[in-house]
Amino acid sequence: xxxxxxxxxxxxxxxxxxxxxxxxxxxxxxxxxxxxxxxxxxxxxxxxxxxxxxxxxxxxxxxxxxxxxxxxxxxxxxxxxxxxxxxxxxxxxxxxxxxxxxxxxxxxxxxxxxxxxxxxxxxxxxxxxxxxxxxxxxxxxxxxxxxxxxxxxxxxxxxxxxxxxxxxxxxxxxxxxxxxxxx
Numbered sequence: 241x242x243x244x245x246x247x248x249x250x251x252x253x254x255x256x257x258x259x260x261x262x263x264x265x266x267x268x269x270x271x272x273x274x275x276x277x278x279x280x281x282x283x284x285x286x287x288x289x290x291x292x293x294x295x296x297x298x299x300x301x302x303x304x305x306x307x308x309x310x311x312x313x314x315x316x317x318x319x320x321x322x323x324x325x326x327x328x329x330x331x332x333x334x335x336x337x338x339x340x341x342x343x344x345x346x347x348x349x350x351x352x353x354x355x356x357x358x359x360x361x362x363x364x365x366x367x368x369x370x371x372x373x374x375x376x377x378x379x380x381x382x383x384x385x386x387x388x389x390x391x392x393x394x395x396x397x398x399x400x401x402x403x404x405x406x407x408x409x410x411x412x413x414x415x416x417x418x419x420x421x422x423x
Contacts, residue, residue: 242387244409245272245418248345248399251283252308257334260341262288264422265396269294274392277383281398289396297386300379302401305372307360319363326359341422350403357403376404387415 247268250260262285269276269292276296278289289296309327330352338344361369379397383405386393397405409417 243392243416245394246406247396247420248402249285249396250399251281254284257338260344264341272394275386277395300375302375305368305375323359323363345420353400354403380408
């Protein structure tokens with residue numbers, strides 16, 4: 241049995257959501273006895289995790305499949321306008337919904353980001369979608385390899401991508417997916 245604790249990181253979104261302070265994540269590091277995985281991204285939450293000094297492994301990059309939050313003043317491409325509109329509404333909803341840290345690692349948050357990814361794929365096409373899937377699969381395989389050695393896995397991932405791994409890990413026989421407890 242492989243135990244995986246998956247924790248969402250806000251990275252670029254962190255300044256907008258002070259309810260999810262990086263200091264909330266540090267006790268997870270102290271309590272964990274297995275492998276630690278971090279993405280190769282920047283953000284105040286990642287800086288705090290790195291400064292903690294715990295050895296870690298680096299997750300596969302999502303860069304070639306990544307799509308930042310969109311802004312648009314209206315243009316010639318309806319799909320990009322739809323993405324910008326979705327992103328604006330989503331941010332407004334998250335500002336209301338993320339009133340406590342537990343909600344950031346919730347199924348509702350995962351659903352919002354999964355729906356966003358569908359809009360991203362529609363706006364940007366199959367090449368970006370394929371890269372996203374391949375990179376997510378590479379992360380999944382990294383985590384599973386670590387788990388095969390019998391060590392618990394603590395994985396910090398971008399909130400935008402957590403839904404994919406949570407779904408895949410929860411469907412995998414022999415994996416126990418643990419929700420983080422943030423005090």
